[in-house]
Amino acid sequence: MSYKMVQYGCGPIGCSIVRLASAKPNFEFVGAIDLVNVGKNLGEIAETERDPGVLISDDPDTVLSQTKPEIVLHATSSSFEVIFDQLEGIIKKGINVVSTTEELSYPFREQTDLASSLDKLAKEYGVTVLGTGVNPGFLMDAWPLFMTGVCQDIKHIKAVRIQDASRRRIPFQKKIGAGTTTEEFNELVDSGTLRHVGIAESIGMIAAGVGWDLDKILETIEPVIAETEARSDYVTVAPGQAAGVKQIGHGLKNGEKLITLEFQAYLGAESPHDAVYIKGTPDVEVVIKGGVHGDLATAAMVVNAIPKVINAPPGFISMKDLPLVSVIPSI
Numbered sequence: 001m002s003y004k005m006v007q008y009g010c011g012p013i014g015c016s017i018v019r020l021a022s023a024k025p026n027f028e029f030v031g032a033i034d035l036v037n038v039g040k041n042l043g044e045i046a047e048t049e050r051d052p053g054v055l056i057s058d059d060p061d062t063v064l065s066q067t068k069p070e071i072v073l074h075a076t077s078s079s080f081e082v083i084f085d086q087l088e089g090i091i092k093k094g095i096n097v098v099s100t101t102e103e104l105s106y107p108f109r110e111q112t113d114l115a116s117s118l119d120k121l122a123k124e125y126g127v128t129v130l131g132t133g134v135n136p137g138f139l140m141d142a143w144p145l146f147m148t149g150v151c152q153d154i155k156h157i158k159a160v161r162i163q164d165a166s167r168r169r170i171p172f173q174k175k176i177g178a179g180t181t182t183e184e185f186n187e188l189v190d191s192g193t194l195r196h197v198g199i200a201e202s203i204g205m206i207a208a209g210v211g212w213d214l215d216k217i218l219e220t221i222e223p224v225i226a227e228t229e230a231r232s233d234y235v236t237v238a239p240g241q242a243a244g245v246k247q248i249g250h251g252l253k254n255g256e257k258l259i260t261l262e263f264q265a266y267l268g269a270e271s272p273h274d275a276v277y278i279k280g281t282p283d284v285e286v287v288i289k290g291g292v293h294g295d296l297a298t299a300a301m302v303v304n305a306i307p308k309v310i311n312a313p314p315g316f317i318s319m320k321d322l323p324l325v326s327v328i329p330s331i
Helices: 012-022 042-046 060-067 080-091 112-125 142-150 170-175 182-191 199-210 294-311
Strands: 003-008 027-033 071-074 096-099 128-131 153-164 216-225 242-253 256-266 273-281 284-289 315-317
Touching: 003 012, 003 060, 003 294, 012 027, 012 042, 012 071, 012 294, 027 060, 060 080, 071 080, 071 294, 080 096, 080 112, 096 294, 112 128, 112 315, 128 294, 142 153, 142 199, 142 273, 142 284, 153 199, 182 216, 182 242, 199 216, 199 242, 199 256
Parallel strands: 003 027, 003 071, 071 096, 096 128, 128 315, 153 256
Antiparallel strands: 153 273, 216 242, 242 256, 273 284
16 A cells, blocks of 8 residues: 655654655655745755655645645644644644654643544544654653553553763754753753653553553653763763753652653763663563664654554544554665
């Protein structure tokens, strides 16, 4: 089966998605939407080996009406509220969506009204909408949930992601506050511009998946202070400055921490890894040494989910609702 696709958002992640999808058999880009690079060739912007022969447009309505794709690969913003109108325009054309919007991964607890409206809209127009990526979307929610399948009972779930941010793209390094003073870091946190988006959503997905009715979700965020100079291709961090961020979320019931998610991303992180720890019968501990490459994995999750989303029942779903996603071999 072949799939006709439109890329919506042609930034670094969007281009990574395009590069991967272009290398898959029977995947065809028929359109591209972005506010930047208008009129430019999608293949050149995304540096694909196989040129899809598509020009980038800033007119979603025209692109979607003329190309009639089966699915839109959406990568524009972290905010559900910001992208709601974009999704509404896609859905009303009768087109499925896979989005990298972090808050879209599981907003059914934190943004109930928006989630309900989107689900109703998707069902009305007979399409499926999924928010996914590497984190949220897999490492701190779908993966821990999957690992509970070997347990007879569980008492606590913990997921840890520690990344050496020096290997990530510059927007990511800026997002975690690398190179800021403690005061600057805290100001960015207070303004809401510095945080890993998705902790609360991942906790909500895990809780729903195992049937825990949480009382509340708590998050803390603080800088990781460099003890020695740390460098990347883009940023130099002096001793005493923030090398990145440490963010921890807890899902609580009756004062007990049932779910713990720990996210650390900073320049020069030692022993980067991804891990899941489950206290239960039996206990489970799974560690990915070196960790998963965030940008590559995000593109992979989006592309590999395409057939599952197209074949899923209409509605707004999360990764816990989707059949197991596995790799689609390249050409």
